[in-house]
Amino acid sequence: MIPAPFQYARPTTVDEALQAIAEGGEDVKILAGGQSLIPVMRLRLAAPETVVDITRVGELRGVREDGDALVIGAMTTHHDVITDPLIAQYAPLVAEATETVADRQVRYRGTFGGALAHADPAGDLPAVALALDAEFVIAGPGGRRTVPAADFFVDYLTTALEEGELLVEIRVPKLTGQWGMRYEKFNRVAQAWSIVAVAAAVRREDGHIAEARIGLTNMGPTPLRARATEAALAGADATPEAIASAARQAAEGTSPSSDLNAQADYREHLVQVLTRRAVSAAAGL
Amino acid sequence: MTVTEDAATLAPAKEVGQPRRRKEDARLITGRTTWTDNMVLPGMLHLAVVRSPVAHARITGIDVSAAQQAPNVVAVYTGRDLAEEQGSIPCAWPVTADMVNPGHPSIAVDQVNHVGEAVAIVVGRSKVAATDAVELVDVDYELLPPVLDLEEAVADGADLVHDQLESNTSYHFVFDAGEAGTGTDTEQAFADAEVVVSRRLVQQRLIPAFMEPRSVVVQPQGDNYTMWSATQVPHVLRVMAAMVTGIPEHKLRVVAPDVGGGFGGKLQVNPEEILCLLLARRLGKPVKWTETRSESLMAAHHGRGQVQFIDIAADREGNVKGLRVRLLADMGAYLRLITPGVPALGAFMFPGIYKFPAYRFECDGVFTNKVPTDAYRGAGRPEATFAVERIMDELAVELGMDPLELRRKNWIKAEEFPFTTVAGLEYDSGDYEQATQKALELLGYDELRAEQKRRRESNDPVQLGIGFSTFTEMCGLAPSRVLGSLSYGAGGWESASIRMLPTGKVEVVTGSTPHGQGHETAWSQLVADQLGVPFEDVEVLHGDTAVAPRGMDTYGSRSLVVGGTAVVKAAEKVVAKARKVAAHLLEASEDDLEFADGKFAVRGTPGASVGIQEIALAVFAAHNYPEDVEPSIDAEATFDPVNFSFPHGTHLCAMDVDTDTGMVKIRKYACVDDVGTIVNPLIVEGQIHGGLAQGIAQALYEEAVYDADGNLTTGSFVDYLVPSAADLPHFDTANTVHVAPGNPIGAKGVGEAGCIASTPAVVNAALDAVRHLGVSDILMPLTPERVWRAIHQGGDGGDRATAGTNAYGGAQTESTAGVSTPASSLGGDR
Numbered sequence A: 001m002i003p004a005p006f007q008y009a010r011p012t013t014v015d016e017a018l019q020a021i022a023e024g025g026e027d028v029k030i031l032a033g034g035q036s037l038i039p040v041m042r043l044r045l046a047a048p049e050t051v052v053d054i055t056r057v058g059e060l061r062g063v064r065e066d067g068d069a070l071v072i073g074a075m076t077t078h079h080d081v082i083t084d085p086l087i088a089q090y091a092p093l094v095a096e097a098t099e100t101v102a103d104r105q106v107r108y109r110g111t112f113g114g115a116l117a118h119a120d121p122a123g124d125l126p127a128v129a130l131a132l133d134a135e136f137v138i139a140g141p142g143g144r145r146t147v148p149a150a151d152f153f154v155d156y157l158t159t160a161l162e163e164g165e166l167l168v169e170i171r172v173p174k175l176t177g178q179w180g181m182r183y184e185k186f187n188r189v190a191q192a193w194s195i196v197a198v199a200a201a202v203r204r205e206d207g208h209i210a211e212a213r214i215g216l217t218n219m220g221p222t223p224l225r226a227r228a229t230e231a232a233l234a235g236a237d238a239t240p241e242a243i244a245s246a247a248r249q250a251a252e253g254t255s256p257s258s259d260l261n262a263q264a265d266y267r268e269h270l271v272q273v274l275t276r277r278a279v280s281a282a283a284g285l
Numbered sequence B: 001m002t003v004t005e006d007a008a009t010l011a012p013a014k015e016v017g018q019p020r021r022r023k024e025d026a027r028l029i030t031g032r033t034t035w036t037d038n039m040v041l042p043g044m045l046h047l048a049v050v051r052s053p054v055a056h057a058r059i060t061g062i063d064v065s066a067a068q069q070a071p072n073v074v075a076v077y078t079g080r081d082l083a084e085e086q087g088s089i090p091c092a093w094p095v096t097a098d099m100v101n102p103g104h105p106s107i108a109v110d111q112v113n114h115v116g117e118a119v120a121i122v123v124g125r126s127k128v129a130a131t132d133a134v135e136l137v138d139v140d141y142e143l144l145p146p147v148l149d150l151e152e153a154v155a156d157g158a159d160l161v162h163d164q165l166e167s168n169t170s171y172h173f174v175f176d177a178g179e180a181g182t183g184t185d186t187e188q189a190f191a192d193a194e195v196v197v198s199r200r201l202v203q204q205r206l207i208p209a210f211m212e213p214r215s216v217v218v219q220p221q222g223d224n225y226t227m228w229s230a231t232q233v234p235h236v237l238r239v240m241a242a243m244v245t246g247i248p249e250h251k252l253r254v255v256a257p258d259v260g261g262g263f264g265g266k267l268q269v270n271p272e273e274i275l276c277l278l279l280a281r282r283l284g285k286p287v288k289w290t291e292t293r294s295e296s297l298m299a300a301h302h303g304r305g306q307v308q309f310i311d312i313a314a315d316r317e318g319n320v321k322g323l324r325v326r327l328l329a330d331m332g333a334y335l336r337l338i339t340p341g342v343p344a345l346g347a348f349m350f351p352g353i354y355k356f357p358a359y360r361f362e363c364d365g366v367f368t369n370k371v372p373t374d375a376y377r378g379a380g381r382p383e384a385t386f387a388v389e390r391i392m393d394e395l396a397v398e399l400g401m402d403p404l405e406l407r408r409k410n411w412i413k414a415e416e417f418p419f420t421t422v423a424g425l426e427y428d429s430g431d432y433e434q435a436t437q438k439a440l441e442l443l444g445y446d447e448l449r450a451e452q453k454r455r456r457e458s459n460d461p462v463q464l465g466i467g468f469s470t471f472t473e474m475c476g477l478a479p480s481r482v483l484g485s486l487s488y489g490a491g492g493w494e495s496a497s498i499r500m501l502p503t504g505k506v507e508v509v510t511g512s513t514p515h516g517q518g519h520e521t522a523w524s525q526l527v528a529d530q531l532g533v534p535f536e537d538v539e540v541l542h543g544d545t546a547v548a549p550r551g552m553d554t555y556g557s558r559s560l561v562v563g564g565t566a567v568v569k570a571a572e573k574v575v576a577k578a579r580k581v582a583a584h585l586l587e588a589s590e591d592d593l594e595f596a597d598g599k600f601a602v603r604g605t606p607g608a609s610v611g612i613q614e615i616a617l618a619v620f621a622a623h624n625y626p627e628d629v630e631p632s633i634d635a636e637a638t639f640d641p642v643n644f645s646f647p648h649g650t651h652l653c654a655m656d657v658d659t660d661t662g663m664v665k666i667r668k669y670a671c672v673d674d675v676g677t678i679v680n681p682l683i684v685e686g687q688i689h690g691g692l693a694q695g696i697a698q699a700l701y702e703e704a705v706y707d708a709d710g711n712l713t714t715g716s717f718v719d720y721l722v723p724s725a726a727d728l729p730h731f732d733t734a735n736t737v738h739v740a741p742g743n744p745i746g747a748k749g750v751g752e753a754g755c756i757a758s759t760p761a762v763v764n765a766a767l768d769a770v771r772h773l774g775v776s777d778i779l780m781p782l783t784p785e786r787v788w789r790a791i792h793q794g795g796d797g798g799d800r801a802t803a804g805t806n807a808y809g810g811a812q813t814e815s816t817a818g819v820s821t822p823a824s825s826l827g828g829d830r
Ligand SMILES: Cc1cc2nc3c(=O)[nH]c(=O)nc-3n(C[C@H](O)[C@H](O)[C@H](O)COP(=O)(O)OP(=O)(O)OC[C@H]3O[C@@H](n4cnc5c(N)ncnc54)[C@H](O)[C@@H]3O)c2cc1C
Pocket: A029, A030, A031, A032, A033, A034, A035, A036, A037, A038, A074, A100, A101, A102, A103, A106, A109, A110, A111, A112, A113, A114, A115, A117, A118, A120, A122, A123, A124, A125, A161, A165, A166, A167, A168, A191, A192, A193, A194
């Protein structure tokens, strides 16, 4: 379908972008890669008064190091994330999950920041950001603020981003020590969203699992951490039995939906299987 | 080396059999061609359709005033405005004498009967203007209970789709072999049987999902009209549109420019085609309509949609004794072009390749508050093949027999062709054993069976299964007299003509309009061989009723078998006419002339010869030609087959089933198809691949799902899952060749084979993997959830939740799915 009419601005700096957003009227939408926004506009689920296109804001692109964190610009495309050497070195889980997103064409346009700001419960990157304890740097009329992942995802398609604000960059702590990672995605066809997925990062120490961080995709309106499983794994033996036993708690505290792909009870089952598989792989089993 | 072999190597290679790349592909793939939506005409107006968001309701009021006043809107009409002139979308196949057809308005007048039905139309100066104004039309509905479930629709006291009718049943069609004299008494066969196996199988609704959306442009010129449409059937459309609107047939020209796929979905007279014609007549200006993908999924006809009750009778040794089929076939809300005929066509294919002595088929065509069903690749035959190939496996289990042994015991032997089946069809040629042997080798059957055993014994979480489908189909639609006996409204012949141009180039006009099959290439190969001219010298014209005035178009794997034969017959006439001229020019007797490689030569007189391309010029100049003939070697031919053709094949699928998650993954797929003579192996391979993709998609991915309110919740490609190459396995394909005796080419048709054969092979494979875990059926599509439930909770996997996925923020709106009420389950945050 054809989107409803809208005003259009194309700033080239963050400051210009914030100004364009402020002046855009009642309903302003930021356009990043457009891979989620344009479809919902075409379906007329969204009919913004103004679209602020930030594809020309160069300072929002790219990955850099800042002490013990990686800083990923919001406009870094999925493709650039997959091929970035710093991400490969310090946060391979991000790249692994991003590789499962959609198809090549979508990955060339879609962005890391756009995927996180959209906060689609079936999207793959929010759970990864949550598992890695990423931080979100947000610019607004009053300056910049930083929000931890745990507070960023508020509800279905809703984040801590306020009106007038722009997601600028995402800070991902570099993981040091003997970490293994795995993104286990379950979907029916290759280019589809996750029915359920599990992001796992596991640190091993002397044959034990010292620490496990587990993010869950599409097990509720927001990404979730599998806290009970994480607790059960902390200090556990790195054995198939210990992992399987901990994974059985993966659905605790989740509230998955029932839809064409899966009813809630099946999702609760799937998340246990996928958690077992993701943690086993991340633990090197 | 013998002398004859020498001669053979010197002659130019035959075109038939060459894997020529398709000459039409460059323009089709790049889109640099005349897709209907590319058409721009001066003063052209654009149509947008206001569609019903409810499945069943009386229209109590429509307010179009706001839309009328919107910028660049030219006119807004309701069904009431067009009621007098819109007629009814035609149904050409009254399968029984007392079939009930409630009529099918192009735009609803008093009542809507499915989500997506047109209730008002907006004509704008631009597509944007028309689309924006759609939201301004205000319609009041008085809701009626939606009728959605086939079994409930035929129960006593069911709500009615059409309350002026007595029931939801449109027709009751029966074929009884005992009564027809083609078999023995079915009830007796069942009464006497040692073993009877009965199953209820479900053919879910599918959506044709052609790549190019439907699109139509109508241009009025005086009292003449030209309609361009993305249709499979310009010829059929012309006749029907003339009858519906009263525009005289000779004042209406229909053009199907390049058309991007159809799969039966464009074998239709669409409401929007009629509406554009009516508007062009009213407004005196060109009118265009192109659908969105959401409209296409919601309002273009669907396919399949059957509940099948099937019983098989056999003795303990596995000799089949009888087959009984009772169908509930979903018509949807209305009867479109061949809606009622699709399941009836399948009636003749349920016995498959097996020698059933007794057979009875009954089908109820049932109305529901969903978009109408109609032809979809295979049309009736995939449904039949699925049922018989599934029930053969179930019988094998019941008897404790190997499923292949059971099939072998009952199939028609090579030496028994031609064979008249219990359904009265005369199968032409083939060898089921040979195709099966070849397929087993391609698959590596023995190793896979050994692996299956190992995995079972070790209780591997990933189990392996192997599924069979040994199928045949009736193709080459169709002998006109047979269609007449089935009450179909037209014939099944095809027409072709050949024009020899002065420079010796050749124009071939075919009535069999392609929509992506590669006719231009295959027909050129046929003509190059027949006339002995270079492949490059042949151009194939089609799709325009002013250029190709006679034709029956493309569906039912008919084009090469019927249309190609017409081309060959026309070429034979060209050669016969040219022979007279050649004799005259060479001053020889016709009987002394030999025609080979495009030249007429006088037998025994070396050097005395003239080429057919030279004769074309001589006849054009017309200075010197025989007294008793007209100066033309052009010719036309019409071919009406005497019988169908019967491609067959064996399809084998090896399937991994992850019992932890229910995920199924095709491990290996091998098929051997016998489609008779192969004119172009690349095209045959391509047709098989595409057919396999669609047949596998029915088994694993696709389903049109409606919620309790009658909303189509698979209203976008986020939820209606069409697989891509990444989701499909490598296909190991091969052919056997048993020439079709019914046409001079020897071809049987390949357009639907892959789609018909593959679905049961895939489902049988999945069941074979988990049968030992107590699973005997799983509903299609085999979603991981259904497979998991069948394994761990028993049953057939059950119904899916109907809510659309939340991905995309719930890619569903009123315009993609319908309206949300407390009972409905649309996805997203509404
Ligand atoms: C066919 C297809 C398949 C897909 N499959 C998957 C999949 O398997 N897994 C998956 O995770 N995703 C999938 N996606 C979505 C894809 O990852 C998108 O790229 C992503 O969700 C949105 O990124 P974008 O850059 O395109 O954002 P846009 O569409 O431009 O924006 C999305 C939303 O975020 C807001 N926004 C964007 N940037 C900012 C910012 N810097 N600050 C504040 N707000 C902002 C926008 O206003 C909008 O509301 C798929 C998309 C398509 C089209």
